[in-house]
Amino acid sequence: MAKDSFLVGLIGSGIGPSLSPELHEREADRQGLRYLYRLIDIDTLGVEAHAVGDLVRAARDLGFDGLNITHPCKQLVIEHLDGLDAQAEALGAVNTVVFEDGRAIGHNTDVTGFAASFARGLPDAPLDRVVQLGAGGAGAAVAHATLTLGAGQVTVVDALPDRAADLAASLNRHFGAGRASAATPDRLGALIGGADGVSAIDGLVHATPTGMATHPGLPIPAELLHPGLWVAEVVYRPLETELLRTARAIGCATLDGGGMAVFQAADAFRLFTGREPDTARMLADIAELAGALPAPK
Numbered sequence: 001m002a003k004d005s006f007l008v009g010l011i012g013s014g015i016g017p018s019l020s021p022e023l024h025e026r027e028a029d030r031q032g033l034r035y036l037y038r039l040i041d042i043d044t045l046g047v048e049a050h051a052v053g054d055l056v057r058a059a060r061d062l063g064f065d066g067l068n069i070t071h072p073c074k075q076l077v078i079e080h081l082d083g084l085d086a087q088a089e090a091l092g093a094v095n096t097v098v099f100e101d102g103r104a105i106g107h108n109t110d111v112t113g114f115a116a117s118f119a120r121g122l123p124d125a126p127l128d129r130v131v132q133l134g135a136g137g138a139g140a141a142v143a144h145a146t147l148t149l150g151a152g153q154v155t156v157v158d159a160l161p162d163r164a165a166d167l168a169a170s171l172n173r174h175f176g177a178g179r180a181s182a183a184t185p186d187r188l189g190a191l192i193g194g195a196d197g198v199s200a201i202d203g204l205v206h207a208t209p210t211g212m213a214t215h216p217g218l219p220i221p222a223e224l225l226h227p228g229l230w231v232a233e234v235v236y237r238p239l240e241t242e243l244l245r246t247a248r249a250i251g252c253a254t255l256d257g258g259g260m261a262v263f264q265a266a267d268a269f270r271l272f273t274g275r276e277p278d279t280a281r282m283l284a285d286i287a288e289l290a291g292a293l294p295a296p297k
Contacts, residue, residue: 007063008272009038011055011077012070016041017237019289020068023265026285027277035273042073049073053080060099066272067097074137081106090174091144093137096268107271110141113264115149116279118232121255125230126202127151131191133219134158134207135167135182138234142207142260143167147175154180155191155201192224203230211241218242227251236261239290258286 006028010020021037028035040055042048047055052073057080059067069077074093078084081094082103088094094106118125130151132143135158143154154171158164164182171180183191192201210219212235220243225231231247236257244254262285266277 003273004032005034006065006273007036007038008066008068009040009059009064010068010070011040011042011052011059011073013042013049013072015039015070018070019237019261019286020265022289023262023282023285024269027266027269027282028273030278030281031275033273033275040067049076052077056080056097056104060102060104064099066099066268068268069095069097071137078106080104087111087144091140092170093140095141095264096271098271107268108141109264109267109271110138110260111145111148112267113262114142114145114234114260116263116267117259118145118149118255121259122203122230122232122253125253128153129201130154130203130205131183131188131201132156132205132207134234135160135163136207139207140167140170142205142234143171143180144174146205147171147179151179153178155183156180157183157185157188157191159185188220189224192220192229193226201229203232205232205234206241206243207234209235211235211238211243213237216242218246222246225250225252230254233257234260236286237290239287258290259283262286 024037025035049072074095077094084106088106088108091108095110096107098105127150130146132154135156146154156164156168161184168180168182206219208219209215210217225247227250230253232255233241233244234257235241239256239258248254262282266279269277
C-alpha cells in the first residue's frame with residue numbers, strides 16, 4: 001500500500017517568511033496526501049548552525065521523512081549524512097535530505113530547480129558568455145546549473161574576491177578548464193559592455209540578496225544594462241525585483257526567481273513522496289503567494 005502521510009521540515013536561519021510550507025502542503029492536499037511541513041529555525045531555537053547535525057538526527061528519530069536545508073547549513077550538514085547523490089557531492093552543498101531505511105541521504109535540488117526554470121523561461125537564450133553576480137550558496141548552485149545548460153563560459157563576480165575565485169576553481173575542476181573565471185565588481189562595465197578587448201556577454205545571472213524586500217535596490221548600475229542582454233534573477237520575493245523591472249523596461253528578456261523556487265520544491269517533493277508534482281499548479285501557487293503575502297520585515 002502506497003504511503004500517504006508525510007512529515008517534512010526546513011532547517012535554516014530566519015526562515016519564517018519561507019514559502020516552502022505552502023508550496024509543499026498545497027500540492028500534497030491536491031494529491032490527497034496528509035503532509036505536514038515544519039519550520040525548524042535555528043534562530044528561534046537559539047542554537048548555532050553547527051547544531052544542524054543534532055537537528056537532522058532528532059528529525060530522523062522523530063519519524064520525519066525528509067528535510068530541506070537552507071542558509072547557513074547547506075555545507076555544514078554534509079558531514080552528518082550517510083551519503084550524497086552525485087549533484088550534491090559535486091556542488092559540496094545539500095538542500096534536501098531524505099531518510100531511507102534509517103540513513104540520511106543528501107541531495108541538491110537548487111541546481112535542477114534553476115536549470116528547469118531557465119529552460120522553461122528563456123529557452124532560446126544564447127549562452128556563449130554569461131556573467132553571474134554572487135558566489136554564495138545560491139550562486140554555486142546556479143553557476144553549476146548554467147554550465148550544465150551548456151554555457152560556454154561563466155564569469156563569477158562577487159564583492160569577496162576569494163569567494164569568487166574559489167567558486168570558479170571548483171567549476172573548472174568539474175566542467176573543465178576555462179569554463180569559469182572570477183572577476184571583481186569594478187570589471188562589470190567592461191564585462192557587460194564588451195569594452196577593453198573583452199567580448200560582450202549574452203546574459204546576466206543575479207544571485208545575491210539585493211532586490212529582496214529586506215535588501216532593496218539594484219545590484220549593478222542601471223546604465224550597464226542594454227537590450228541585447230537577458231537577465232535571470234534568483235530572488236523571488238518580490239517576483240519583480242528592481243533589476244527585472246529596469247531590465248524589462250529597456251527591452252531585456254528576463255526570468256524571475258519564482259520558477260527556481262517552484263522547481264527546486266517540486267524536485268524535493270518528488271524525493272520525499274515518490275509522487276509526481278504538478279509544476280504548473282505550483283507555479284500558479286507561487287505567483288499568488290509571493291504577491292499576496294506581506295514582504296518579510
